[in-house]
Amino acid sequence: xxxxxxxxxxxxxxxxxxxxxxxxxxxxxxxxxxxxxxxxxxxxxxxxxxxxxxxxxxxxxxxxxxxxxxxxxxxxxxxxxxxxxxxxxxxxx
Numbered sequence: 592x593x594x595x596x597x598x599x600x601x602x603x604x605x606x607x608x609x610x611x612x613x614x615x616x617x618x619x620x621x622x623x624x625x626x627x628x629x630x631x632x633x634x635x636x637x638x639x640x641x642x643x644x645x646x647x648x649x650x651x652x653x654x655x656x657x658x659x660x661x662x663x664x665x666x667x668x669x670x671x672x673x674x675x676x677x678x679x680x681x682x683x684x
Contacts (some may be wrong), residue, residue, distance in 0.1 A: 593629040593642075600625070600636045601674075620677055634670040642672070643680030 603623045607615070615622050625631070626644035633649045636642070648670055649655075655665045662676045663684060670684055678684075 592627065593625045593631065595625070596632045598631050598634050598636060601638045603639050605639075621680060626680060633668065634672065636672045637674040637676070639674055640672050640676045640678070642678045643682065645681050646678055647683045648672075648678070649684065 605623070607623050612622050621641040621643035623639060623641055625636070625642045626646065628644050629642055629646040629648070630650045631642070631646070631648040642648075655668050655670070657667070658665050662678055663670055663672045665671070672678060
């Protein structure tokens with residue numbers, strides 16, 4: 592499983608079928624949801640996001656500056672992963 596601390600997670604609007612999950616594997620993108628072994632702290636995760644396995648998001652206790660990045664942004668030291676974003680497996684934020 593994954594470990595979340597101080598996280599608001601919005602969930603998903605749909606479930607993926609076995610065929611869709613197989614297509615995700617062939618395209619090397621995570622399934623909808625949060626992958627195994629991921630650790631996430633102090634974040635907001637919007638709907639329909641894909642967070643891969645073994646991601647580390649906000650676990651290092653750094654003070655982060657506000658900013659906009661490719662698949663997330665930071666406001667007031669909170670990491671925000673917007674709707675439909677893809678965070679590849681092994682990502683560290």
